[in-house]
Amino acid sequence: MDKKRLERLARLLKCKSLSEALRYALSAAEREIDKVKGDLNYVLASLKYAKDVGETQAEDVDKYLYGED
Numbered sequence: 289m290d291k292k293r294l295e296r297l298a299r300l301l302k303c304k305s306l307s308e309a310l311r312y313a314l315s316a317a318e319r320e321i322d323k324v325k326g327d328l329n330y331v332l333a334s335l336k337y338a339k340d341v342g343e344t345q346a347e348d349v350d351k352y353l354y355g356e357d
Contacts, residue, residue: 291306294306294309294310294313295309297309297312297313
């Protein structure tokens with residue numbers, strides 16, 4: 289499956305080889321990683337305050353976050 293994805297990327301980028309497409313993908317991933325600022329430990333620690341709201345509807349996200357109007 290990953291090889292097919294890489295082949296598709298190579299076609300879209302008009303790369304001459306899969307290794308060229310892979311280098312492009314790695315460079316793009318590295319640029320994105322460099323943009324990430326923050327500490328995952330803070331995110332994970334905040335989960336102790338999370339509660340199960342059961343099955344939800346995406347349209348009602350404000351209600352779940354901020355309460356009923």
